[in-house]
Amino acid sequence: MSDKIYIAGLGIISAIGNNVQECLHALETGQAGMANAVFLHTVHAGEIPVAEVKLDNDALAERTGLPNKTGRTALLSMVAAEEALNDAGIEHIHTLRCGFISATTAAGIDKTEKFFTDILKGNGKGDLHDVLYHECGSITQVVADKLNITGYTTTINTACSSSANSIMLGARLIKAGMLDVAVAGGTDALAKFTFNGFNTLMILDKEFCRPFDENRNGLNLGEGAGYVVLVSDAVAQQLDKEMYCELRGYSNTNDAYHQTASSPDGVGSYLAMQQALQAAQLNTNDIDYINLHGTGTYNNDMAEGAAIQRLFEAPYPKMSSTKSFTGHTLGASGGIEAVFSSLAVKHGLIYPNLRLHAPMQEFPFTAETRFSKQPVKNVLSNSFGFGGNCSSLIFSKL
Template sequence: MMSMRPVAIAGIGCLCAAGLTLRQCMDSLYAGKRHPGPPTRFPFKHKFSFPVFEIEKDFFPEDRINNGNLLRTSKLAFTATLGALDDAGLTIENLRQLKTGVCIGTNVGSSMNNEAFYRDNTEGCDPYIAPVDRFLISNPTNSIAAEFGIGGPCMTVVNACSAGSDALGIAASWISSGLCDAVIAGGADELYRVTYTGFKSLFINADSPCKPFDAERNGLNLGEGAAVFVLVSERLLRKNGLSPRAFVLGYGSASDAYHFTKPRPDGKGLILAIQEALRTSGLNSSDLAFVNAHGTGTRDNDLIESRVLDEILPGIPFISTKGYTGHTLGASGAIEAAFTIASLEKGRIPASIGFKTPDPELPASPVDSNTEINGRAALSETLAFGGNNAVLVLGTGEN
């Protein structure tokens, strides 16, 4: 792929267990605060529940939306979208008159998995079909487009845990090719009993707050949240006198073609994705200030990522922020892209919370304290079920 022109990010909205705004999140990260706990929004009958990172507070701005009858994932996406528009200084009226698209990554927000409906159906209770009706029109992409009256292309990316990164990469391509003037893009996912039980069935939930890259790491914690970006064309920037907050500089993705739920031992898929992202950005590895790793806290993921980073990006500091947020699945790529940009802006990366003891099997370890960085570009990577690897190169607004 040829190198791509930098695509401007006019605004960012982000919420997760670390905070209800990007600023709150970064304050928590730099202060080393995290708030894991047992799930409170759904019942779980097992004698022991695994910690999660839940958004406990009311976050949804009922007064700013016409249709409040949304799935929780859509509410998360919608709230992040409002944050991104506010951050950009744009109103939806600005975007409605333009060729604006919506591209959101998710898992739960696109799954027909209403448990109450299914339970009633299997028990012969003839449930009302309203939940299925709602599912059929209200994934987060559609919810945003419908609420804001957006008439451009709409796409929901369902690439499991790399969906948020892929959505941003695809949205950047819509801008750079002239398909859209603006794109509302990002990722969103809610904590849900089905995914909670599903990850438990795979034996990769940690029984304590997760410890990415640590010698004692024993699995991941699930989380929830959303991050949404307003990507805009150069024409729109000029027309509205906007100054870009950041840029998508490069994007790459590749498959492991190895195993559906385990990363490829030689990390070749991740390496290909990193190489493509760097190639499209036109940057060298020496231009990177840091890497925001996927770093889930599972034995396999962290081992492969550490090996790959040591092999192709040696000496570049890296972090995992999942210790603050849990694994937010389809939202994680977008949330971590937001953290990456905010860290570049501050010139400082937060400590990888949960990491204390280096693992002798891992050739490289993340930073364990808040660390000053130099540079205007960084890389954010995600790995996913299905063997997907997606990598973004992000830059600050001075680019």
């Protein structure tokens, strides 16, 4: 049994950077990743902004060594997972029980869309290779195979809490003595199916999103991948590098209020945060920074704010939504924000909530608007998904 779980490596690709250092620079300098769609072919291009990774599939395939036919979701996953493993620097990893626990909601649907567009043209059009990686687990498996991870592989899809739940599962498997190392996080690529679905819900902002602003008008969809390498105490002691932080607490709850909306009083969000604090044996005043789920929709920000007001009291922790940089990356968001949270603890960083001009009137707290450096001992990172699936992770200084 391993009592503590450490973050040994980080990997990310998003609209604000193709690796950890590029993303961190964008966070420091306030560079958001939203723009008009370039790679997503939609009739709404130029009307509704998205947060795309700035590399096309050919460039991603060349970088990863995976064939283009695996699709954008797998290519993004490979970039971030490989960076995380390289960053961890675990020699002779084949002698350890290593697992790959990845999350995705879109999987290979971008290629499936192409297949159906082609097949409807008739005359034998449509390449069956385009549907090989449609299923969520196939994305995980192709990346695990490329990384030569054979100890344990599984896929999680719990909507926007997916990556956080992947990290949670990785930690539990290590604590149970089933794994020594877990590469955990998630990946999602933009696709017309996802874009049109959110547009039908009428929660896409035609301007850059404004989480926790009184005049917020919806979210911006994004894409990317983020992974952390979790290691046991025994493995951490063998590595010739300093760990980023400890994954000290976590919890998953489900308020089951609505298919696509959080309960107005944020009961699921409240319980996830409360139970994560209990697991970490921390009090609310121990939290220095909250990485908000903060999508910018009316319902989400209201529910999360209500949960924070119920659980915390003045002086409230610093807080912000980094989705104001990356957009909402759906199944990848918990992994991407776990990377940001680990960096916040390691380097003492508070990220700004971009475009916040009029704080929500309902709450006695407001998100940060400036990047700053200060001591950060504990970060609470929230990931709340459709169906009321709510997850909170706590990252702590060593």
